[in-house]
Amino acid sequence: MNLNDLPEDEYFTSGHTACPGCVAPIIVRNMMKILGKNTVVYTPANCLLVFGGTYPYIAWKVPYFHEAFENTGSSISGAARAFKKKRKDVTVVGIAGDGGTYDIGIQALSGAAERNEDVIYVCYDNEAYMNTGIQRSGSTPYGASTTTTPPGKKIPGKLEHKKDMAEIMRAHEVPYVATMSVSHIADFLRKVEKAKKIKGFRYLHVFSPCPTGWRFDPSKSIEIARKAVDSGMWTLYEAEYGEIMDIYKPKKKIPVEEYIKGQGRFRHFTPEMIEELQKWVDKKWERLYGEKP
Amino acid sequence: MPDKGHKYGEGGESMIQKLEAKKMVITGDHAAAYAALLADVEVVAAYPITPQTLIVEDFATFVDDGITDAEFIMVESEHSAMSAVIGSEAAGARSFTATSSQGLALMHEMLPIASGLHLPIVMPVVNRTVAAPIGIWCEYNDMMPQRDTGWMQMYSEDNQEVLDMVIMGYKIAENHDVLLPIMMGLDAFILSHTVEPVEAPSSDEVADFLPPYKPIAVLDPDNPMAIGTFTPPEYIQELRYQTHRCMKNARKVIYDVTKEFASKFGRNYHGLIEEYETDDAEVILITMGTVTGTARDVVDAYRKQGKKVGLIKLRFFRPFPAEELRKALQNAEVIGVFDRAVSYGVGGPAWIDVKSALYGFDKPVLNFLAGIGGRDIVRGDVEKMFDIMLDAKNGKAKKEIVWINTRGVEE
Known part of the structure; x- marks a missing residue:
C-alpha cells in the first residue's frame, strides 16, 4: 500500500497531547488506518496511554483498554480468547513502549508468543523510559545519556549496549516478526498490511525517535529515523516462523558518528565511545547480513 | 432486576455436554473446577501452584475431553492469569481463575484493577502460608492482606460450600448492583485435597439459576469505549465511592442469592454469617473455614454439659x-x-474488624490465633478457646490475644 492509498478514516485522532515531533502518534495513526474499525487496542503504562488515553479526552475511535505495565502480552491474550470464544472477528493489538517490552513486560510477551496467541504486539521503541522522565531501559544504546545514566566524572553514560529484542522474538519462531521505521513508510505500511492478514502471534517493532528524550530538534524526527537505518543502528527486516524472509540494506552505510550528531543524548561522546558504538553496529551488521560492512 | 445488560457476540454457551445432577466424593479443588464447568465459564486463565493445582488440572481435562469449549489460557504466571481474565472479562466473557498464597501475592497489583473496572471475576483461593518461611499448608495470611482490593471475599467450611459458592459467586458478582470480583477461600489440603461427599446440581438447573453474563461496559467495535483510562483527580474520588457503594450493595444481594439458592437447591447458607446455638449463648466464638466443623462439635458437647456456648461462622469477610x-x-x-492470620503487632485481622464492628459494646472480645502455618487445630484447641472465654465470663481473663498451642507462649 502507498501512502496515497491510505484510507481517510481516522481511528487515532488529532487533539492528543504528544510532544511536538513525537513519532509514536505517526506510528499509531497510520497503523490504525490499515487495521481499521474491527480492532481493539491495549496500551500498558507508556506515553501513548497518557497522551491518547486521558479521560475524558480519548483519542481512540476503537475500543481501547489499559490494565497495568508489565502485562501487555497476557492482557491482549485474554481479550483475544474472549473474541475467539464469541466467534467475533476482532483484531487485538497491544502497543507497548520499549520499557514495557524489553524489561518489565518481557515475561508476559514471551508467554503470549510461545502460546502463539492470535494478536498483534507492537513495540514503539524510543530507547528509554520517556513517560517517567527519560530513565535508561534495556533498549537504551551504549553511552547514551539518560536521567539514570548521566555522563558523570567516573561513568560516561550507559555502559551496556542495546538489547536485540526483535531477535529474541524471532527466536520464538512466531508467524511474523517485523522491524520497521516511519522513515521508510511504504515498507512500514506493507508490513502492517501483511501482519493484519496473518493468524497467530505477530510482533511489530517500530523505531520511534523522541525529540524530548534524545534532545534533538522536533523537525528532525524522520531524518534521524532514516539515519538510524542508514547507519545500521536500526535494521529493517521481516521474519516468518523465525526465518528472515526479507532484509533491507541501505544503499550507502553511513558512520554512526553521522547518526548521533545533533542528538543531545550523545553530545558527551569521546572518539573512543564513537568507536565502541561503531564496533557494535559493525558486528550486528555482519551477523544480520552475513558479510562485513 | 431490569434487563439493561449488553448482549454481545454469539451464544455464550461453552458447555457441550449436558451434565446430570449427581452425588460425588471429591476434593475441594475438584469441587471448584466442577463448579466452574457448571457455571459455563467462557475463558479460564490460570497458573499452577500447590495446593491449587488440581483445579487447573481438572479444568484442563474438561477442555481436553470436550465437555466444554471454554478457552483455557495456560499463562506463564499468576500476574498474567489475572491480567488475562481482566482482558477476557472486559471483552464480555465469563471468566475464571484460581490461585493460592504466593500466586495471590503476585496477582496483588492486578486485583484492584479487576474491581476498579467492575469485572465480576470469580476466583477460588486455596488458603496457604505465605513465605517466609515457605510452607504449603493452611493459613489465611495470603487472602487477608487482599482485604482492601475491592474484591469480595469469603471462606468455605466444606467442599459442598466450595462448589455452591462458585456458582453463587457468579450470580452475586454479576449482579448489576454489585459488579465486583469475588475470591472464595478453601483451606489448603484440609479441603483442597480431602475428599468429601458433594451434591452437584445438573447443568440445566445451574443454567436456570445463573443466566449468561451481561456486561454493561464491554470492548465492542460496534460501540467503542475506553476501559481503564488515565484519570485525573477530578474523577477518581467518585469512582472510589462507587466501588464502596457496590461493596455495600453486595450485602443485600448475597442474602437474596443465598435465599434463592436455598429454595432451588435446598442448601441454605444464610447470607454473610451462619449462627449456631447463639440465641441464649453467654459466650460466642466466631470462626472461619474448616475449624467451624470442629467448633460445632465442641458446642454440642458443652451444651450437653449445660454450658451456654454458641458459634458464628463468619462466611464473608x-x-x-x-x-x-x-x-x-x-x-x-x-x-x-478465631484467626488463622496475624496483622503483626496488632492481632488477627478478623478480630480487628469484629472489634471495630462492636465499638461501644462493653464486653470482652478475645482473639485466638491458631492453626497458623498449617498447624492442626484439634478439638482440644477449640475447647481451650471456649474454656478461656468461660473463664473470662467469670472475670478471669488473662489476655486479650491468645496464641493457641504456640511453643514458648503462655495461653
Whole structure:
C-alpha cells in the first residue's frame, strides 16, 4: 500500500497531547488506518496511554483498554480468547513502549508468543523510559545519556549496549516478526498490511525517535529515523516462523558518528565511545547480513 | 432486576455436554473446577501452584475431553492469569481463575484493577502460608492482606460450600448492583485435597439459576469505549465511592442469592454469617473455614454439659457483616474471634474488624490465633478457646490475644 492509498478514516485522532515531533502518534495513526474499525487496542503504562488515553479526552475511535505495565502480552491474550470464544472477528493489538517490552513486560510477551496467541504486539521503541522522565531501559544504546545514566566524572553514560529484542522474538519462531521505521513508510505500511492478514502471534517493532528524550530538534524526527537505518543502528527486516524472509540494506552505510550528531543524548561522546558504538553496529551488521560492512 | 445488560457476540454457551445432577466424593479443588464447568465459564486463565493445582488440572481435562469449549489460557504466571481474565472479562466473557498464597501475592497489583473496572471475576483461593518461611499448608495470611482490593471475599467450611459458592459467586458478582470480583477461600489440603461427599446440581438447573453474563461496559467495535483510562483527580474520588457503594450493595444481594439458592437447591447458607446455638449463648466464638466443623462439635458437647456456648461462622469477610454481628452478639457476655492470620503487632485481622464492628459494646472480645502455618487445630484447641472465654465470663481473663498451642507462649 502507498501512502496515497491510505484510507481517510481516522481511528487515532488529532487533539492528543504528544510532544511536538513525537513519532509514536505517526506510528499509531497510520497503523490504525490499515487495521481499521474491527480492532481493539491495549496500551500498558507508556506515553501513548497518557497522551491518547486521558479521560475524558480519548483519542481512540476503537475500543481501547489499559490494565497495568508489565502485562501487555497476557492482557491482549485474554481479550483475544474472549473474541475467539464469541466467534467475533476482532483484531487485538497491544502497543507497548520499549520499557514495557524489553524489561518489565518481557515475561508476559514471551508467554503470549510461545502460546502463539492470535494478536498483534507492537513495540514503539524510543530507547528509554520517556513517560517517567527519560530513565535508561534495556533498549537504551551504549553511552547514551539518560536521567539514570548521566555522563558523570567516573561513568560516561550507559555502559551496556542495546538489547536485540526483535531477535529474541524471532527466536520464538512466531508467524511474523517485523522491524520497521516511519522513515521508510511504504515498507512500514506493507508490513502492517501483511501482519493484519496473518493468524497467530505477530510482533511489530517500530523505531520511534523522541525529540524530548534524545534532545534533538522536533523537525528532525524522520531524518534521524532514516539515519538510524542508514547507519545500521536500526535494521529493517521481516521474519516468518523465525526465518528472515526479507532484509533491507541501505544503499550507502553511513558512520554512526553521522547518526548521533545533533542528538543531545550523545553530545558527551569521546572518539573512543564513537568507536565502541561503531564496533557494535559493525558486528550486528555482519551477523544480520552475513558479510562485513 | 431490569434487563439493561449488553448482549454481545454469539451464544455464550461453552458447555457441550449436558451434565446430570449427581452425588460425588471429591476434593475441594475438584469441587471448584466442577463448579466452574457448571457455571459455563467462557475463558479460564490460570497458573499452577500447590495446593491449587488440581483445579487447573481438572479444568484442563474438561477442555481436553470436550465437555466444554471454554478457552483455557495456560499463562506463564499468576500476574498474567489475572491480567488475562481482566482482558477476557472486559471483552464480555465469563471468566475464571484460581490461585493460592504466593500466586495471590503476585496477582496483588492486578486485583484492584479487576474491581476498579467492575469485572465480576470469580476466583477460588486455596488458603496457604505465605513465605517466609515457605510452607504449603493452611493459613489465611495470603487472602487477608487482599482485604482492601475491592474484591469480595469469603471462606468455605466444606467442599459442598466450595462448589455452591462458585456458582453463587457468579450470580452475586454479576449482579448489576454489585459488579465486583469475588475470591472464595478453601483451606489448603484440609479441603483442597480431602475428599468429601458433594451434591452437584445438573447443568440445566445451574443454567436456570445463573443466566449468561451481561456486561454493561464491554470492548465492542460496534460501540467503542475506553476501559481503564488515565484519570485525573477530578474523577477518581467518585469512582472510589462507587466501588464502596457496590461493596455495600453486595450485602443485600448475597442474602437474596443465598435465599434463592436455598429454595432451588435446598442448601441454605444464610447470607454473610451462619449462627449456631447463639440465641441464649453467654459466650460466642466466631470462626472461619474448616475449624467451624470442629467448633460445632465442641458446642454440642458443652451444651450437653449445660454450658451456654454458641458459634458464628463468619462466611464473608468482605463485605464485612458488621450489623449482623452486632445483632447476633448483643446478648453475649464474652466474644471470641478465631484467626488463622496475624496483622503483626496488632492481632488477627478478623478480630480487628469484629472489634471495630462492636465499638461501644462493653464486653470482652478475645482473639485466638491458631492453626497458623498449617498447624492442626484439634478439638482440644477449640475447647481451650471456649474454656478461656468461660473463664473470662467469670472475670478471669488473662489476655486479650491468645496464641493457641504456640511453643514458648503462655495461653
